[in-house]
Amino acid sequence: MSLYQDLKYAISDGVCYAAQGVTPEGFAAYCPRYIDGFLVTLELLLLSSALGLSIGTLVAVARVSRQRALRTAAWAWSYVFRGTPLLVQLWIVYYGLGSLGPEKLGILWPFFKSGWAVGLAVLTINTSAYIAEILRGGIGTLPPGQLEAALSCGMSRGMAMRRILLPQAFRVAWPAYGNELILLMKGSALVSTITVMDLMGQTRSVFARGYSLETYMYSAVLYALLALLLTAGLRAVEKRLRVA
Amino acid sequence: MTKTLIALALLAASPAAAEPLRIATEGAFPPFSEINANGEVVGFDIDIAKALCAKMERECEIIAMDWDGIIPGLVNDKYDAIVASMSITEERKQTVDFTNPYYSNYLVLLAKKGSGLTVDGIAQQAVGAQRASISSSWAEEQVGARGDLRLYDTLTASFTDLEAGRIDSIVSDYFPALDWLKDHPDFEVVGDRIDIGDQIGIAVRKDDAELRDALNVALEGIVADGTYGQISTGYFGTDIH
Numbered sequence: 057m058s059l060y061q062d063l064k065y066a067i068s069d070g071v072c073y074a075a076q077g078v079t080p081e082g083f084a085a086y087c088p089r090y091i092d093g094f095l096v097t098l099e100l101l102l103l104s105s106a107l108g109l110s111i112g113t114l115v116a117v118a119r120v121s122r123q124r125a126l127r128t129a130a131w132a133w134s135y136v137f138r139g140t141p142l143l144v145q146l147w148i149v150y151y152g153l154g155s156l157g158p159e160k161l162g163i164l165w166p167f168f169k170s171g172w173a174v175g176l177a178v179l180t181i182n183t184s185a186y187i188a189e190i191l192r193g194g195i196g197t198l199p200p201g202q203l204e205a206a207l208s209c210g211m212s213r214g215m216a217m218r219r220i221l222l223p224q225a226f227r228v229a230w231p232a233y234g235n236e237l238i239l240l241m242k243g244s245a246l247v248s249t250i251t252v253m254d255l256m257g258q259t260r261s262v263f264a265r266g267y268s269l270e271t272y273m274y275s276a277v278l279y280a281l282l283a284l285l286l287t288a289g290l291r292a293v294e295k296r297l298r299v300a
Numbered sequence: 301m302t303k304t305l306i307a308l309a310l311l312a313a314s315p316a317a318a319e320p321l322r323i324a325t326e327g328a329f330p331p332f333s334e335i336n337a338n339g340e341v342v343g344f345d346i347d348i349a350k351a352l353c354a355k356m357e358r359e360c361e362i363i364a365m366d367w368d369g370i371i372p373g374l375v376n377d378k379y380d381a382i383v384a385s386m387s388i389t390e391e392r393k394q395t396v397d398f399t400n401p402y403y404s405n406y407l408v409l410l411a412k413k414g415s416g417l418t419v420d421g422i423a424q425q426a427v428g429a430q431r432a433s434i435s436s437s438w439a440e441e442q443v444g445a446r447g448d449l450r451l452y453d454t455l456t457a458s459f460t461d462l463e464a465g466r467i468d469s470i471v472s473d474y475f476p477a478l479d480w481l482k483d484h485p486d487f488e489v490v491g492d493r494i495d496i497g498d499q500i501g502i503a504v505r506k507d508d509a510e511l512r513d514a515l516n517v518a519l520e521g522i523v524a525d526g527t528y529g530q531i532s533t534g535y536f537g538t539d540i541h
Contacts, residue, residue, distance in 0.1 A: 065446065088445070089445065092446070151457070151460060154464055154466070155460060155463070155464045156464075157463075157464050157465055158465050169465070169466050171450070171466075249453060251428075251450040251451060251452065251461075253451075257451070260368055260431060260432070260451075261431065261432075261436075261451060263368070263432075264368060264431060264432030264436070264437075265391060265437075266391055266394070266395075267371050267372060267375070267391075267392075267395045269372075
């Protein structure tokens with residue numbers, strides 16, 4: 057873990073060394089902080105979107121299940137986590153549940169103790185709820201005949217879902233998912249309120265040193281850059297999905 | 301636009317336009333400022349602000365504001381002064397002006413009783429502080445830019461996390477720490493209080509020398525007539541000026 061941390065620091069020191077002279081003075085003075093924060097935001101985003109996509113897919117499948125209990129549970133998942141503000145979710149888990157302390161939380165304590173872990177979990181759950189809805193919409197656009205045809209070929213429902221319905225649903229839902237990923241990136245700034253030093257957390261610390269409004273401009277540029285990277289990544293996947 | 305600005309400036313300058321003086325405070329820094337059960341902002345800072353207003357014979361409006369946005373709000377004319385136990389620092393002086401100090405602050409390290417922590421050893425463990433405060437800048441000097449320093453939006457949130465056991469210690473301002481310790485006997489001040497020569501003043505906009513001077517006169521006034529001592533004794537049992 058510490059090796060990984062050192063690697064991240066080395067990356068930001070390297071980036072800042074290379075960017076010296078070409079970046080504005082106000083940015084260069086705090087460059088490693090911005091890049092440290094940028095890497096934390098990137099890391100949270102990659103992990104939560106990957107985990108969220110897996111959980112969201114399961115929830116979407118549960119939403120079109122034949123079992124009523126499963127359908128209801130999946131509906132409730134989406135309803136609760138889409139229907140409440142991300143900030144409230146973060147605070148309930150971090151300050152609310154977390155304040156029970158190590159005695160009551162037992163083996164769960166290492167999770168609740170870490171702002172980073174709570175942030176990652178809440179972002180994951182939150183985005184999974186949106187992804188589930190997006191995917192359900194994608195499945196809904198497919199003609200029912202496809203499932204019937206797959207079943208009459210002898211496929212099980214699960215296999216039909218995996219091989220026939222989901223791949224198509226992903227293709228339909230992908231542009232909407234791109235939108236959700238950008239929203240997730242922006243929402244991730246809220247983890248700075250639970251002590252995570254993401255890009256927003258670092259920016260606020262830098263801002264506190266001189267109250268220069270430039271500070272937030274640099275941060276906005278970095279977020280926009282991240283959005284650009286994400287959009288490029290999404291495009292690449294979209295192209296592959298089309299060929300498939 | 302310029303005309304409007306001039307008009308506004310004239311309006312502000314004329315004594316006839318007795319606009320209430322807008323004073324910002326934090327509202328999450330007991331016993332200096334906190335929001336009570338009725339939703340009112342109360343505390344030492346508020347009492348001082350009100351006493352100053354009474355002395356200046358001006359009507360005042362108290363506004364509760366998030367800490368890390370409190371200086372930008374002043375600069376952008378959302379209010380006229382900040383009475384929020386704000387340390388007079390060189391960095392802040394580049395953006396705002398301060399009155400004479402109205403009390404001296406010290407820092408303390410708080411930890412669980414028997415933790416064995418020392419002030420010199422804080423870099424080894426997770427330490428908390430309020431974001432954008434004198435405590436956080438001091439703590440950062442101790443642990444370094446990449447040390448395990450957790451920053452909280454309010455001092456109260458850092459107390460909550462110390463109590464929960466997420467962090468081993470926090471760097472806090474002296475008087476709020478004493479106030480909190482009263483209800484939290486399991487915790488203690490580590491070592492001696494830390495004197496960094498911290499003076500607390502009222503912040504005003506840089507172009508507002510008139511208000512700064514008026515506040516200085518009023519401050520002297522409430523100290524001389526015993527109002528200050530009375531308020532201070534009510535909160536701390538002693539005069540902290």
